[in-house]
Amino acid sequence: MSPVTLNSFEKRVLYFTSIANGLFASTGILLAYVLEYGQFVMLMFGIDAVNNFVLAYLTRVKPNYRIAALSFINNMVFLLYGWYIFGNMNNLPNLVAVAMIAEARIVLNSRPKIVSAVSWCFGIALILLHLGALFLPEYIPVIRHDMVIFDLLVTALTYSFISLAMKRYSKQVLVEQRTVQEQKEELATQNEELQVSNEELYANQEEILAQREEIERQHFGLQRANNNLLHSINYANRIQKALFSSSIEKLNNKGSFVIDMPRDIVSGDFCFVREVNNVIYIIQGDCTGHGVPGAILTVIATELLDKIIVDKQCWSPKKILTRLDEEMRFRLKNEGRANLDGLEAGVLAIDNNLNVALFAGAKRPLIFWDSTTNQYRVIKGTKKAVGNSMNVESEYREEVFKVNTGDRFYLFTDGFVDQFGGDYDKKYSNKRFLNTIAELTDIKISEQAEVLTEEFINWKGDKRQIDDVMVLGVEV
Template sequence: MQPSKITVFQRRVLYFSSIANALFATSAALLAFFILFDKQVTWMFGVDALINFILAYFTVKRPGYRVALLSFLNNALFLLYAWYAFGNIHNLANMVALVLVAQARIMLNDKPGIVTKVSIVFGSLLMLLHVGAILFPTYIVVARPEMLLFDMAFISVAYSFISFTLKKYSDQVQEEQSTVQEQKEEMATQNEELRVTNEELTTTREEIMSQREELARQHQELQRTNNNLLLSINYANRIQKALFNSSRNILKGKDSFLLDIPKDIVSGDFCFVRELNGITYIAQGDCTGHGVPGAILTVIASEILDRIIVEKKSWSPKEILTFLDAEMNYRLKEEGKTNLDGLEAGILAIDSKMDVALFAGAKRPLIHWDSEKKTYNIIRGTKKAVGNAQNVENQYKENIFRIQKGDRFYLFTDGYVDQFGGEDNKKYSSKRFYRTISELSDIKISEQAQVLLGEFEEWKGNKKQIDDVMVLGIEV
């Protein structure tokens, strides 16, 4: 059985009652010795005093129900023995000490009602016995009447202690009950706050779950839309490749290369090649934007170029650009608005029979490798785009030059030279690109695409590609 938890005040009551009992037993032992009672009485009171002192010590060290029970049993056994051995009324004075101890022990069990009843019963019994011994000495024989004064004095002190103890205990119980009530009210308030908080949390959790479900639904919808768009773009890519497939096939039949690196799946850069009457027409363009908008413009430009070259049979790159510009402006212009869409392009016409090449550029240059002089020439284009109203110049310029076997020509869009990268995250630049091209003179034209691709990837590193990239090289 575990010791019951007691308060500081209750521990003090238990302690002082054990001390009081021990002092009473000590006094009784001394009195018995001097009045020359039997030695057995002296030893009996002495042992009782020693036991109560020991119990008082354990009350401080290990307060609890077991110590109280031992004290109660000790004094009960002592009382029974004293009554049996001597039959003397004044020995009932020890009962008062027993009652005092019993009251303290019972009080530790939180039963003040029993304490009061026990006090009344035993106190009344003792008072009646004493009064009866004084009034009727014939019927109630007292061996030593002088001990009655000692008994009365002890009873008075004992009841004073009992009354004080009960009052203190009652005050403490009320205080503890008040504290408990305050704690209950505080706990009730906290429980109400927790209930409200739980309801708010439940509402919030439901809202979060609802939002999560909505987000999941929207994610699925976006995923489905994205998949449909991706399928459409991939299909557009196949159409775009098919549209320019004939141009690529013509290039494959010549000493040439085409480096094509779209930023997205479909590209705004294009290469258009036609052969007509012994002349090879090569047009490379960079349409406004990239991705799907740029790809749509490549389809329009390709259709117009095909009609200009095949139907109009125009030989001059300058005329081709002029016709292309007019047609693009016509098709793309919105009523009441200035057209800002269009393309930058370079058109090269090679007549191998005449050993002549013509070039016209709409904001794009041409690099010419002169196989005889072993030098590179840069032919810059006109500062006039195709199909765009914001131009610096009004007319396209045309360049004509003689060629011989082994000459090389390079057309490129600005995606390569504008790419950011390197240690300082700068643009690749036209100057660096011209230097790279000049270092390819000893490499076969068909192998140069891989060299340029490696250079581009090394420069870009882990940076994002900013535009479509296309470089075309051809050797006559």
């Protein structure tokens, strides 16, 4: 265990008493020489002087209670030896005894009651010795009787000064100890509060862990449900592609193209191609919504178109849309509210026997490129959706025009033209789409799908696709 370090006051007291005792011992050497007490006495006082000066140096370097105790023992031995040599308690021995009292207080500072008792006993013993030397010289002889009163006064004053200083210091130490005790109590209180807080935090941590486990359990359940849902949707996508694969193959076989980019896995856009009596019916639809709801409507719409064109032999685009509208209204009827479900569609019929084309649109246009004049024209559709009770116009319009080999037709849903992107985050727009189509004049129809797809991706950039996209290109 390391020795306890003295404070600044104790250090000063020990330092100066060691210096004083060293000087007293040096004076003892001179007295021993003058009084001819011999070299042994001079040697002893020389050792005492050297010890006190060494202790003074150690006090300056690293003061502690061990050095104070060593100084006390050293001076006690030489005080007794001085009394024995000089045969009285005058002068040097008295002052050394007072210095020992101060050192004793430092050594015993951790036991204030013992310090006080020893100091009083030591002081009373000195007073009694002086009074005995004064009034009982035959029992306590002294060399200079006239110096006893002076020594008594000096000893009493010195002792009183040291006692008062130490008492004042003891009060200061007591105040500091109380302050330290209060700080310890405050720290103990804070420690208890901290312990309570730690317990609360631990309880909260356990609750959080429990909640985390529950969240993880729910997350696992949701992930599993999501995986099942994705599996079902992917399977629905395969079914949807299988339903439309024959129509897409017919277009591709004729050197035309189909761009199909669903926003989600399944699409609300569809294409329908049938050939009856050398008349090709090309129908593109955009059902309400996207994803699963839109995909379900595409199945209903294609089923009805098969029934209308093949079974009912309804061959006019205008009548096809009219019958489809009636069937969709019946299928999607919902009493008590306006029916907003349905689809937008463009119906193109190309009669290879008569070399004419007929078109009717339900809110969807047709872009026609005349190969003989190298001109584009946009044939607008009727402002009337299929199956929607909130229509503006009551009947679908039909347009008939002559076609020649090499003429091109483009049907498209609004997913392409309504997509936000570009440098200013604007819609692509119908005008921009028509200009892009016009720039494809010298490109084969079968190669245009790649160009248009790249155009859409570049325009969209890192923006989210807002709707399903489908573009059909047909060349006669």
